[in-house]
Amino acid sequence: xxxxxxxxxxxxxxxxxxxxxxxxxxxxxxxxxxxxxxxxxxxxxxxxxxxxxxxxxxxxxxxxxxxxxxxxxxxxxxxxxxxxxxxxxxxxxxxxxxxxxxxxxxxxxxxxxxxxxxxxxxxxxxxxxxxxxxxxxxxxxxxxxxxxxxxxxxxxxxxxxxxxxxxxxxxxxxxxx
Amino acid sequence: xxxxxxxxxxxxxxxxxxxxxxxxxxxxxxxxxxxxxxxxxxxxxxxxxxxxxxxxxxxxxxxxxxxxxxxxxxxxxxxxxxxxxxxxxxxxxxxxxxxxxxxxxxxxxxxxxxxxxxxxxxxxxxxxxxxxxxxxxxxxxxxxxxxxxxxxxxxxxxxxxxxxxxxxxxxxxxxxxxxxxxxxxxxxxxxxxxxxxxxxxxxxxxxxxxxxxxxxxxxxxxxxxxxxxxxxxxxxxxxxxxxxxxxxxxxxxxxxxxxxxxxxxxxxxxxxxxxxxxxxxxxxxxxxxxxxxxxxxxxxxxxxxxxxxxxxxxxxxxxxxxxxxxxxxxxxxxxxxxxxxxxxxxxxxxxxxxxxxxxxxxxxxxxxxxxxxxxxxxxxxxxxxxxxxxxxxxxxxxxxxxxxxxxxxxxxxxxxxxxxxxxxxxxxxxxxxxxxxxxxxxxxxxxxxxxxxxxxxxxxxxxxxxxxxxx
Numbered sequence: 014x015x016x017x018x019x020x021x022x023x024x025x026x027x028x029x030x031x032x033x034x035x036x037x038x039x040x041x042x043x044x045x046x047x048x049x050x051x052x053x054x055x056x057x058x059x060x061x062x063x064x065x066x067x068x069x070x071x072x073x074x075x076x077x078x079x080x081x082x083x084x085x086x087x088x089x090x091x092x093x094x095x096x097x098x099x100x101x102x103x104x105x106x107x108x109x110x111x112x113x114x115x116x117x118x119x120x121x122x123x124x125x126x127x128x129x130x131x132x133x134x135x136x137x138x139x140x141x142x143x144x145x146x147x148x149x150x151x152x153x154x155x156x157x158x159x160x161x162x163x164x165x166x167x168x169x170x171x172x173x174x175x176x177x178x179x180x181x182x183x184x185x186x187x188x189x190x
Numbered sequence: 191x192x193x194x195x196x197x198x199x200x201x202x203x204x205x206x207x208x209x210x211x212x213x214x215x216x217x218x219x220x221x222x223x224x225x226x227x228x229x230x231x232x233x234x235x236x237x238x239x240x241x242x243x244x245x246x247x248x249x250x251x252x253x254x255x256x257x258x259x260x261x262x263x264x265x266x267x268x269x270x271x272x273x274x275x276x277x278x279x280x281x282x283x284x285x286x287x288x289x290x291x292x293x294x295x296x297x298x299x300x301x302x303x304x305x306x307x308x309x310x311x312x313x314x315x316x317x318x319x320x321x322x323x324x325x326x327x328x329x330x331x332x333x334x335x336x337x338x339x340x341x342x343x344x345x346x347x348x349x350x351x352x353x354x355x356x357x358x359x360x361x362x363x364x365x366x367x368x369x370x371x372x373x374x375x376x377x378x379x380x381x382x383x384x385x386x387x388x389x390x391x392x393x394x395x396x397x398x399x400x401x402x403x404x405x406x407x408x409x410x411x412x413x414x415x416x417x418x419x420x421x422x423x424x425x426x427x428x429x430x431x432x433x434x435x436x437x438x439x440x441x442x443x444x445x446x447x448x449x450x451x452x453x454x455x456x457x458x459x460x461x462x463x464x465x466x467x468x469x470x471x472x473x474x475x476x477x478x479x480x481x482x483x484x485x486x487x488x489x490x491x492x493x494x495x496x497x498x499x500x501x502x503x504x505x506x507x508x509x510x511x512x513x514x515x516x517x518x519x520x521x522x523x524x525x526x527x528x529x530x531x532x533x534x535x536x537x538x539x540x541x542x543x544x545x546x547x548x549x550x551x552x553x554x555x556x557x558x559x560x561x562x563x564x565x566x567x568x569x570x571x572x573x574x575x576x577x578x579x580x581x582x583x584x585x586x587x588x589x590x591x592x593x594x595x596x597x598x599x600x601x602x603x604x605x606x607x608x609x610x611x612x613x614x615x616x617x618x619x620x621x622x623x624x625x626x627x628x629x630x631x632x633x634x635x636x637x638x639x640x641x642x643x644x645x646x647x648x649x650x651x652x653x654x655x656x657x658x659x660x661x
Contacts, residue, residue: 108387120363160348172363
C-alpha cells in the first residue's frame, strides 16, 4: 500500500556546497540518499515529492560539515498482510517461485500454488496446469495475495499465495512461445 | 433473567476445554503425585452455584487448599472466565460481619470504619463473568474452526522447511536467503543440506506423487478432525445458540453486587421477614454466595417460605463459621445465659444503627408490627428484671428499649432457628444458638433474673457502653 507522508532526516552537507545553490544541493543529496531505501517502520521510500522545511544548519566541530534537519514529503510503499499485489515472476524453482512488486520481493511456495498446477523443470522452469492453458514462468505477471511479511530494520520480505479466487497469472508475456 | 442456560454453558465449556488443566506448573516435580486434573471443572461448577464468593469460603466448601484454588482461579481470570476483586478488610470487620445479625452493607461499612485501628487482611472474591464467558467460548470455537479450515485449504499457512541433516527449521519467509544459485532447491545456511518442506518429511522422497499422496492424507486427517470437533462440541454450540439472545446474568462489581443484594434483603425486611434474611447473612460470615437469586425470587414471598430457604441456604455457611466465633459465644453464655443473645443482637443493631439510622427505624417499625406473644413476654420479663435490679432504672431504660427491639428480632429467628437446628448439628449453632436460648429464657427468664439480677444488670450497662462506642 502506498502512503504519502512527511519524514524528517538530518542531512550532512559538505562545506564545498555552501553557496548560492545550497538548497538545491541539499535536496538532490536527500533524494540520492533516501529514495529507494527501506525502513521497517515506513516501508520503501519510493519518491520524494517535496520539501516541507529545512531547519537551521549546525556546523560540526572539526569537520566543517553542516547538519540540516530536513522535513520532506515522500511516497512510501509498505506491503501488508492480506494485501493483493501484482508482481513479476523473477525465478521459478521446485519449491515455488519468487516475484517482485516494485522493490518488494515475494515468495510463493508450491503449497500456495493451486493444486492443479505442476512444476515442470527444464530450460525454462515453470508451473503449468495439466491442460497447459496457464503457465507461470520467469517474467510472468501474477496477481497474488500477501499472507505473511517479515519486516527487518532495512528489509521487507513477503510470502504470498495464488491459491484463491481471481489470483494467478494475469498475462503471459511469452504468449506460450 | 434466567441463569440456568448460562450455567449449563459454563459447565459444558468447562468439560470441553478445562478438563485436563492442571494448575501445577511443569517445573514442579511433585505434580506427578498430586494430579489435580479435573479440579478446574469442579471449581467452575461450584462457581455456577454462587455469585460473588469469598475465595477462602469457596476453598473450604470445596475442601481445597486456598493456594491451589487461587492458582486455578488466576488461570480462569487469565482465561477471562471470572472476575476477581481484592479488598482489604480488618479482622474485626470480618468478625462483626460474621457475627452481626444485620444486613451486609451495614456490617461491611462498620468493619471498614474499624479498619483504621485493626490489622487489615486482603480478601479476594471471585465471580463468573457470564457475558464474557459467552464471548470467550465463541471466540475459542471460532479460532479452532478457522485454524482447521485454514489448514484444510492450505490457506494462509506459512510453509516450513526443515533441514534433514541438522534439523534446523526455516519458514518461507527465509526463502530469499535459502535459495542457492546452483540448483532449484533451498539449502541450509549452516550445513548446506537440501531442505525439505515440513509436510513432506514423512514421505521418503519429495517427488510430486509422494507430495500429493501425503497432502491428501493430511487433508483427510484434518477433515476427520474437523468433523469430530464439530460432533463433539455440538452440545456446546447448541447451548451457545440457545443463550445467544438471552441477556447474560450480570452481577456487576463486588460492591455493586453487595449493595444490590442488600437492597433486596432490605426489601424483604420491609415485607416482614427481615430477621431471617439478616440471620442468614450474619451466619454466613460472607453473605455473598447465599444471597443467590433463589433468595431474590423468594424474598417477597411468605415468611415461612423464607424461613425455609434461609435454613437451606445457611446450612452451608454454618459449617464455615470460624472456631473463634463459637468461643466468643460460649464465653458469653457462661457468663450470663439470658444476656448472651441480647448482646449479639445489640452488636448487630448497633452496627446497623451506626451506618444508617433510617434502617434502624425501619426495623423498629417492623418489629412493632410483628409483635407477638414472645415479644410481649420478653418485654415483661425485661421490665420486671429491671425493676428488680439495684442499678438505676433510668440508665437501663434506654437499653431496655433497644433490647426489646433486638429481642423481637431474635424471636423471629427462633422460628427459623429451630428449623435449622433440626437440620444441622449442634456445632453450627454457636452464635445463633443464643436465640433459642433466649427463647428458653423467656420461660426461664424470671428464674435467671432472680438469680443473677445484679450481674445481668451490670452486664446490660456494659453492653450499652460498647454499643455506644460502636455506634
